[in-house]
Amino acid sequence: MQTESPPWASPPDQLAREFSSGPDGLSADAAHAALPATRARAVSTSHANSAWRLLVHQFTSPIILILVVATLISGLLGDWLDAAIILTIVLLSGLLDFVQERGAQSSMDRLLGTIRLSATCRRDGAEVEVPFDEVVPGDVIVIRAGDIIPADAVVVAATDLQLDQSSLTGETFPATKSPQVLDPGTELADRANMVFAGTHVQSGSGRAMIVATGRDTEFGGVAASLGKKQHPTGFERGMTRFGLLLTRVMVVLVAVIFVVNLVLHRAVIDSALFSLSLAVGLTPQLLPAIVGLSLAQGSKVIARHRVIIKRLNAIEDFGAMTTLCTDKTGTMTLGRIDLSGALDLTGQPDAGLLRVAALNATLQTGLVNAMDAAIVTAATAAGVDLDGARALGEVPYDFVRKRLSVLVDDRAGSAGRPLLVTKGAVEKVFEVCDTARTADGLVPLDDVIASVRDVVAGLGAQGFRVLAVATRESASAAVEMGPASETGLTLVGLLSFADPVKPDAASTVAGFADAGVTVRMITGDALPVATHIAGELGLDPRAVMTGRQIDDADDAELARRLPAVRVFCETTPHHKERIVTGLTAAGQIVGYMGDGINDAPALHAADVGISVKGAADVAASSASIVMLEKDLRSLLDGMRAGRRTFANTMKYIQMTTSANFGNMISMAIASLVLPFLPLLAAQILAINLLSDLPAAAIATDRVDDRQVASPQRWDMRLIVNYMVVFGAISSIFDLAAFAVLRLAVGAGESEFQAAWFLASVLTEVFILFILRTRGPAWHSRPSGMLIGLSAGVVAVAFALVLTPAGTILRLSVLPLSLAALMLAIAVAYAAATEIAKPLFWRRNEHLARRAGVESA
Ligand SMILES: Nc1ncnc2c1ncn2[C@@H]1O[C@H](COP(=O)(O)OP(=O)(O)OP(=O)(O)O)[C@@H](O)[C@H]1O
Numbered sequence: 061m062q063t064e065s066p067p068w069a070s071p072p073d074q075l076a077r078e079f080s081s082g083p084d085g086l087s088a089d090a091a092h093a094a095l096p097a098t099r100a101r102a103v104s105t106s107h108a109n110s111a112w113r114l115l116v117h118q119f120t121s122p123i124i125l126i127l128v129v130a131t132l133i134s135g136l137l138g139d140w141l142d143a144a145i146i147l148t149i150v151l152l153s154g155l156l157d158f159v160q161e162r163g164a165q166s167s168m169d170r171l172l173g174t175i176r177l178s179a180t181c182r183r184d185g186a187e188v189e190v191p192f193d194e195v196v197p198g199d200v201i202v203i204r205a206g207d208i209i210p211a212d213a214v215v216v217a218a219t220d221l222q223l224d225q226s227s228l229t230g231e232t233f234p235a236t237k238s239p240q241v242l243d244p245g246t247e248l249a250d251r252a253n254m255v256f257a258g259t260h261v262q263s264g265s266g267r268a269m270i271v272a273t274g275r276d277t278e279f280g281g282v283a284a285s286l287g288k289k290q291h292p293t294g295f296e297r298g299m300t301r302f303g304l305l306l307t308r309v310m311v312v313l314v315a316v317i318f319v320v321n322l323v324l325h326r327a328v329i330d331s332a333l334f335s336l337s338l339a340v341g342l343t344p345q346l347l348p349a350i351v352g353l354s355l356a357q358g359s360k361v362i363a364r365h366r367v368i369i370k371r372l373n374a375i376e377d378f379g380a381m382t383t384l385c386t387d388k389t390g391t392m393t394l395g396r397i398d399l400s401g402a403l404d405l406t407g408q409p410d411a412g413l414l415r416v417a418a419l420n421a422t423l424q425t426g427l428v429n430a431m432d433a434a435i436v437t438a439a440t441a442a443g444v445d446l447d448g449a450r451a452l453g454e455v456p457y458d459f460v461r462k463r464l465s466v467l468v469d470d471r472a473g474s475a476g477r478p479l480l481v482t483k484g485a486v487e488k489v490f491e492v493c494d495t496a497r498t499a500d501g502l503v504p505l506d507d508v509i510a511s512v513r514d515v516v517a518g519l520g521a522q523g524f525r526v527l528a529v530a531t532r533e534s535a536s537a538a539v540e541m542g543p544a545s546e547t548g549l550t551l552v553g554l555l556s557f558a559d560p561v562k563p564d565a566a567s568t569v570a571g572f573a574d575a576g577v578t579v580r581m582i583t584g585d586a587l588p589v590a591t592h593i594a595g596e597l598g599l600d601p602r603a604v605m606t607g608r609q610i611d612d613a614d615d616a617e618l619a620r621r622l623p624a625v626r627v628f629c630e631t632t633p634h635h636k637e638r639i640v641t642g643l644t645a646a647g648q649i650v651g652y653m654g655d656g657i658n659d660a661p662a663l664h665a666a667d668v669g670i671s672v673k674g675a676a677d678v679a680a681s682s683a684s685i686v687m688l689e690k691d692l693r694s695l696l697d698g699m700r701a702g703r704r705t706f707a708n709t710m711k712y713i714q715m716t717t718s719a720n721f722g723n724m725i726s727m728a729i730a731s732l733v734l735p736f737l738p739l740l741a742a743q744i745l746a747i748n749l750l751s752d753l754p755a756a757a758i759a760t761d762r763v764d765d766r767q768v769a770s771p772q773r774w775d776m777r778l779i780v781n782y783m784v785v786f787g788a789i790s791s792i793f794d795l796a797a798f799a800v801l802r803l804a805v806g807a808g809e810s811e812f813q814a815a816w817f818l819a820s821v822l823t824e825v826f827i828l829f830i831l832r833t834r835g836p837a838w839h840s841r842p843s844g845m846l847i848g849l850s851a852g853v854v855a856v857a858f859a860l861v862l863t864p865a866g867t868i869l870r871l872s873v874l875p876l877s878l879a880a881l882m883l884a885i886a887v888a889y890a891a892a893t894e895i896a897k898p899l900f901w902r903r904n905e906h907l908a909r910r911a912g913v914e915s916a
């Protein structure tokens with residue numbers, strides 16, 4: 061839609077005409093009609109076409125491509141049947157992966173649908189919630205503090221509207237927005253009448269008309285509309301490193317095998333196919349699918365605890381979490397705040413103070429806040445009359461000042477002169493007061509500050525939150541309101557609020573401790589009440605640090621001190637973020653739970669950001685986990701489920717890599733001394749396909765309790781040790797089979813291959829049952845799916861070598877005795893592994909437990 065003037069330079073009525081809209085927004089019909097066009101311009105964050113992309117993705121790994129090319133060449137050179145079989149198996153494996161991943165993805169999408177962000181739009185004159193991707197040009201959105209802007213829009217009404225545009229411009233200082241008409245040449249950062257997609261409202265409120273959506277927005281070029289680049293989770297980092305390691309091992313082994321075969325004067329194309337098939341065998345190509353599947357499975361189980369995983373890989377970090385930082389209000393406390401007292405500076409009830417507080421709480425226009433709501437409720441109940449007082453100006457609450465000021469025209473109160481009413485955190489209000497009102501009249505604040513602090517501490521020790529109230533008569537109403545207006549005030553009283561601790565909070569904190577997770581409370585609230593609540597929760601109230609102490613420490617000192625601290629108080633959003641990064645630097649895997657705008661930076665910095673449905677948009681979008689209810693208990697259950705998921709993923713990785721590693725080694729040795737290839741390419745691929753089927757069932761397998769008793773962390777050394785130890789054991793038995801076949805039985809090429817084929821499948825399946833638990837295999841019951849699939853695969857393997865069916869893979873029919881011999885070797889191998897297992901875990905226990913837990 062091209063116009064003479066850009067939206068920021070168009071007068072409101074012209075804009076409205078252009079978008080066939082008006083002050084009251086679109087009609088629902090018009091909005092629906094505009095939807096297809098809007099969708100077409102959407103930033104493709106959704107999975108449009110992704111089924112195809114996912115399918116193609118299965119076949120685009122370099123090894124698979126090289127294998128396919130080599131196969132085609134071999135087909136051209138003559139053997140079309142062999143080539144066709146290889147291609148069929150590759151295709152089947154790819155399809156298997158595809159089906160798994162697809163299933164995982166769609167169940168994920170369904171869960172995510174329940175926590176989609178929505179915007180408040182005016183349609184047909186009423187306010188309705190509209191999902192972000194259904195907001196269309198012409199819509200008038202209603203925005204409040206904490207909201208994320210869904211699309212670029214021109215402001216049509218504003219009250220102290222301040223936007224945080226740092227995601228777009230990098231500028232962290234909030235930008236003030238108001239309706240106005242600007243010069244067409246105005247730069248992005250100066251467009252003071254526009255709000256941009258992906259930015260969020262810091263404070264104030266307003267309405268704005270959407271002028272551009274999706275790709276047409278300033279943010280559109282960036283991939284996702286909330287596309288702050290997420291840093292990779294610990295798990296993702298681990299997977300990447302592990303993938304690299306495997307690739308290196310594979311390249312070396314495959315190159316060696318290929319060269320050796322050439323030196324031995326084997327056919328080039330056969331040797332190439334053999335080496336490439338080994339490469340396919342060694343790369344656990346089901347890995348992404350299995351991981352995706354077990355994560356999706358995990359997220360479904362976790363969802364039963366009313367916890368939604370937004371970013372699948374966060375599950376692993378969720379299970380690895382060693383410390384959980386939470387805010388106080390609503391998490392540790394009930395969050396149903398009641399005003400318990402309006403007090404003078406000696407702590408005695410003061411009837412007049414409630415009215416002053418109510419002026420501030422009622423006339424403020426910022427974010428609806430539980431404390432303001434409590435004041436309004438109490439004032440209404442007490443029949444306080446505001447006598448038509450009205451606001452002349454406001455300095456909205458912010459998390460650093462921790463004050464909220466309203467300039468009031470109060471005809472009944474202050475003899476016609478405007479009154480500035482400020483309330484906020486006690487120490488923060490002290491900072492702007494010169495005098496205090498006592499029974500003896502006005503006195504300098506310093507005369508009473510110590511005794512007021514005592515009163516506040518006394519209230520805190522009873523678990524009351526306290527706000528201070530201050531006022532100043534203003535000479536004229538014409539003053540420009542800003543933080544600088546908060547000066548020279550008179551402290552007039554205190555408000556105390558009750559917000560009791562949740563009955564089960566202490567036991568849940570203990571539950572986390574039992575699970576190896578240290579809980580830390582981070583609050584913006586004052587020291588006295590914070591330590592009181594900490595005590596009730598069983599957190600050491602002496603292990604406390606205030607915002608000021610955090611400011612005084614540099615990063616290194618902070619990282620050193622943080623692990624011992626359990627309670628942080630008087631913090632700003634920036635402190636919260638530093639605490640999280642400091643704990644991370646100290647080697648912790650940090651979970652952060654919070655729901656306010658002030659929690660967003662910390663949520664983003666944490667390994668596991670946890671928010672709550674209904675939280676401020678910025679908080680929800682910074683989190684990787686969203687709870688449907690703010691309930692620590694279900695978070696604990698969800699975490700246990702996350703650990704189970706992690707354990708299953710690890711099982712798969714450990715088992716397949718050790719089996720594959722062992723096979724590679726023995727194949728390499730076998731191909732050196734045999735006069736023929738130990739297995740044909742198609743046979744290797746078939747073994748791979750068959751053994752991956754039961755391995756896929758690992759995603760749904762049961763997990764031993766003791767494996768979820770402490771944080772589980774990705775540990776490269778453990779994986780490598782595992783791969784080498786159990787790979788070596790498997791090689792030894794491979795070579796034993798090899799020796800028996802060549803020396804005792806004197807098997808020829810196709811008989812050898814058939815026997816080894818059988819032995820390979822049997823060992824890979826048996827080993828699943830041994831390695832899936834750290835204790836004795838018979839103590840831990842596998843899932844039904846695992847048993848079923850394994851039995852099926854074993855039956856297929858026997859059928860292939862005992863009937864002519866196997867000739868399609870060039871397997872000869874084995875005599876029963878030889879098949880029995882292979883079975884015996886596989887059983888002996890399983891037994892040997894069972895014996896080696898406790899020895900391995902005893903030696904590597906420290907690695908398994910090296911999760912860096914320092915329990916409270
Ligand atoms: N609407 C308000 N008006 C005045 N002061 C406020 C208001 N809201 C909060 N404060 C003050 O600022 C302090 C910090 O509140 P804030 O919501 O920023 O903290 P928080 O870290 O979210 O705390 P919590 O852990 O309790 O959720 C409060 O304890 C209170 O003293």
Ligand SMILES: [Mg+2]
Nearest residue numbers: 387388389656
């Ligand atoms: Mg909070």
